[in-house]
Amino acid sequence: MSTATGHILVIDDDPTVLDVVARYLSRAGYQVSVAPDGELGLKLAAARLPDLVVLDLMLPGRSGLEVCAELRARAPIPVIMLTALGEEEDRVVGLELGADDYVTKPFSPRELVLRVGSVLRRSRDAVAPAVAAPTVIDGNLVVDVSARRAVLDGGDLALTVREFDLLAFLIRHPGQAFGRPELLEKVWGWSFGDQSTVTVHVRRLREKVEVDPTNPRRISTVWGVGYRYDLLDGSSAGSSAGDAEER
Template sequence: MSEHSAPQPPARILVVDDDPTVAEVVTGYLDRSGFAVEHAADGPEALLRAEERRPDLVVLDLMLPGLDGLEVCRRLRETGPIPVIMLTARGDEDDRITGLEVGADDYVTKPFSPRELVLRVESVLRRSRAAAGPAAPRTVLRAAGLTADPGTRRATRAGDELPLTLREFDLLAYFLEHPGTAHTREELMRRVWGWDFGDLSTVTVHVRRLRAKIEDDPARPRLIRTVWGVGYRFEPRQDGGAA
C-alpha cells in the first residue's frame, strides 16, 4: 500500500444557465480552476443530470425555461443536502432573499466577475466538505433546551431533531458557543460563512430562518435578540421565566 493517499478527484460542478455566452464563460473559468464541469440549459435537464450523477455543487441561474431556478433548488434539496450558488440578473432584493430561503448557500448577481464566482464556489465547497468530513470530538453544545452536536451535526429542540441546513447548523452552533455576546453581521459572515466579502442580507435571512425553527414566536424572538445598531445576540437566559 502506498504511503501517500490517492489524490482527491476534482469537485463536480453543474452549471445551469440557458444563456450560451454566460454558460461558456462560467464553465470555462471553473474548468481552468480545476473543477470537473457539466452544463445544463434548463431546469428539467439540470434535475436529470443531478439524478444521474450527483454534483458536489450547483451554479444555478434563477431565470430558466421549463422550471425556474427556485423550483430546481427546492427539488434538489428534497434529495439531500447539496450546495447551491444562484445566479440572478434581477436587481430586486426580494428575489435574492427568496433564493436563500429555499436553500441556496450563496448568490451572485449578473453581471459578475467570473473570478469572484470561482472564489464563492471554493468557499462554499470548503464549508460543505468540512461539514461532511470526519470531525474531531467536540462537546455537545446545550442551552435553552437546544443542543448542537458538531460531531454528528445534529441539532435538537426539546428533544426533537431540527431540520437545519448546513449554514443554519453552523449559525446555531456559533450562537451556542458564544452566549450573551453581541455579534455584527460582518463578524457572523466571517466566522460562520468564512467570507470576508458578500451581501450581509445572507446573514439576515439565515437568522430569520433559524428563528423560525427555534423560537416559540419568531415574530417576537427571545433567544436570538436583535441588538440595534450592532447585530444579534444569543440570550439563553429568558427574562421573566418560562414563556
C-alpha cells in the same frame, strides 16, 4: 497547477454564460457539466450527482427557484444562484430554499470561481468529524456540535448546513453581539457576500428555536450592531458556550 477538485453543474439559458463559466471552472481544475434549462439540469443531476450547482434564477420553463427546491429535496447539494440586480426578493426566497450563496449579474468569472471554492470548502468541512467539539445545553435546546445535531424538546431539529453552523456558533458564544459582516466571516468563512444572507438565516433559526419568533428570547437583535445569543437560564451545560452574533 490547480488543486481544485469536484464536479460542477452549471444551469443557465445564456450560452455565453455557460461557455465562459465552464471555461473558467475547467481552468481551475473542476469537472464541469452544463445545461441550458432546468429540466436538462435536473436530469444531469439525477444521472450524476454534482458536488455543487451554479444555477440561474431566471430560466425558461421551470424557474431557478423550482429547480433549487427540487435539487435540495434530493440531496444537500450546495447551490450558488446567479441573479439579476432587480431580483432581491427572489434571492431571499432562494436562500430560504437552501441556496448557499448568490452572485449578481453581470459578474466576474474569477469571483464566481472563488465563491465556488469557498462554498465547496464549507460543505466539505460540514461533513468532516469535529475534534473535541462541545455539547451545549440551553434549557430545552441541546446542540451537539460533533454530531451536528440539534434537539428541541426531545425532537431533532431539521436544520440546513448553514443554519446549524450559525446556531452552533451563536450558542457557543452567548452574551456577545456580532455584526452581519463578522458573522459572514466567522460562521461561513466569507470575506465578501450579501449581509441579507445572515438576516435570512437568523429569521429561519428563530422560526425553529423560538416559542414566539416575533418576540425572540434566544437570538436577540442588538440594534445598530447585530445579533446576540441569550441563554434562557443564564448558564450553559455540556462542554461550553461562548459568543453570540447578529444577523
